[in-house]
Amino acid sequence: MPHTVKLRTESFTKAGQLAGFHSDYALAKAMDVxxxxxxxxxxxxxxxxxxxxxxxxxxxxxxxFHDLFEVVPDTERSDLS
Structure with missing residues (x-):
């Protein structure tokens, strides 16, 4: 089965706040996205x-990586097989 990367949303949001990014815009700018x-x-x-x-x-x-993301089965791609 194929795998994909999923965001650990709660950890990502908390890490952004602790790093001083209080908006999606500020964090996105620091991430260059x-x-x-x-x-x-x-x-x-x-x-x-x-x-x-x-x-x-x-x-x-x-x-x-493991703090912010997790590798999970790619159920969307496995349905196409």
Whole structure:
């Protein structure tokens, strides 16, 4: 079964607040992605891509991949098999 990366929404939001980012815009700017991308990933409408993941790890240092994301089965792709 294929796998994908999912955002740990609660951890991501808390890490952003603790890092001093009090809006999606401020966090998106630090991540070098669009505010709408942050909003869509947070809402689950968009999967985090490489730019989002890399930006989050840089902006939210010392957080690590496993703190902010998890690898889960890709149920959307497995339905296509």
């Amino acid at each position: 669009n505010r709408s991308t942050v909003a869509r990933v947070l809402s689950g409408r968009l999967r985090p891509g490489s730019a989002f993941i890399g930006g989050a790890l840089v902006a939210l240092t010392p957080m690590q």
